[in-house]
Amino acid sequence: MTSERGKADPGASTLEQGPSSGDPTLRRRIEPWEFYISYDPKELCKETCLLYEIKWGMSWKIWRSSGKNTTNHVEVNFIEKFTSERCFHSSISCSITWFLSWSPCWECSQAIKEFLSQHPGVTLVIYVARLFQHMDQQNRQGLRDLVNSGVTIQIMRASEYYHCWRNFVNYPPGEEAHWPRHPPLWMMLYALELHCIILGLPPCLKISRRRQNRLTFFRLHLQNCHYQMIPPHILLAAGLIQPSVTWR
Numbered sequence: 001m002t003s004e005r006g007k008a009d010p011g012a013s014t015l016e017q018g019p020s021s022g023d024p025t026l027r028r029r030i031e032p033w034e035f036y037i038s039y040d041p042k043e044l045c046k047e048t049c050l051l052y053e054i055k056w057g058m059s060w061k062i063w064r065s066s067g068k069n070t071t072n073h074v075e076v077n078f079i080e081k082f083t084s085e086r087c088f089h090s091s092i093s094c095s096i097t098w099f100l101s102w103s104p105c106w107e108c109s110q111a112i113k114e115f116l117s118q119h120p121g122v123t124l125v126i127y128v129a130r131l132f133q134h135m136d137q138q139n140r141q142g143l144r145d146l147v148n149s150g151v152t153i154q155i156m157r158a159s160e161y162y163h164c165w166r167n168f169v170n171y172p173p174g175e176e177a178h179w180p181r182h183p184p185l186w187m188m189l190y191a192l193e194l195h196c197i198i199l200g201l202p203p204c205l206k207i208s209r210r211r212q213n214r215l216t217f218f219r220l221h222l223q224n225c226h227y228q229m230i231p232p233h234i235l236l237a238a239g240l241i242q243p244s245v246t247w248r
């Protein structure tokens with residue numbers, strides 16, 4: 001993806017100065033602590049954060065901003081803002097990328113689906129750090145409906161954390177390379193569960209919380225249907241099956 005800052009400020013100066021020096025995107029950046037807490041895959045914080053990018057037609061320019069829940073969920077706020085501020089012809093293409101700390105609930109999924117059906121020139125890619133109430137059948141169906149409407153949904157990986165850190169976070173001077181490196185295990189667990197959701201399988205990830213000591217437990221419970229339906233390369237990458245070797 002193209003970096004606005006990279007275009008405006010070529011050279012190595014960003015490494016020494018951080019994003020604050022002459023950066024037109026600064027006022028839209030969030031603070032590092034906010035990014036850490038909101039997007040930590042093992043923290044079940046209540047707030048939802050949205051970082052988004054909008055790209056019009058063939059233009060290289062990327063518009064970036066962020067949003068939070070108000071009385072509405074952040075997804076609905078985005079749609080309301082986007083449709084009220086912009087009036088564009090359906091022949092103009094628009095690519096939107098969201099980096100969401102929680103996946104959309106079923107009501108937001110419905111609103112997104114409706115928004116996309118009214119704006120056929122819009123494509124939407126959603127990266128999520130965590131799956132919101134993923135055992136809820138309505139939420140699972142909502143995500144499936146989004147995928148069936150052409151939305152790409154993926155779990156945030158290290159490359160997305162780095163991308164967000166560079167482009168959305170007001171990181172301290174010289175800290176461009178110090179983006180949060182969350183353990184890949186949680187990303188793998190959520191990625192497996194997202195596969196289950198999209199394939200219409202029962203949940204394989206159980207998350208429980210002990211209120212007394214505020215510990216969160218992630219447990220993987222794989223059934224035969226999971227082994228049969230989840231693509232082997234995903235199971236292999238997660239270390240859940242062994243590669244088969246043929247000896248001659």
Ligand SMILES: [Zn+2]
Pocket residue numbers: 073075104105106107108109
């Ligand atoms: Zn929602």
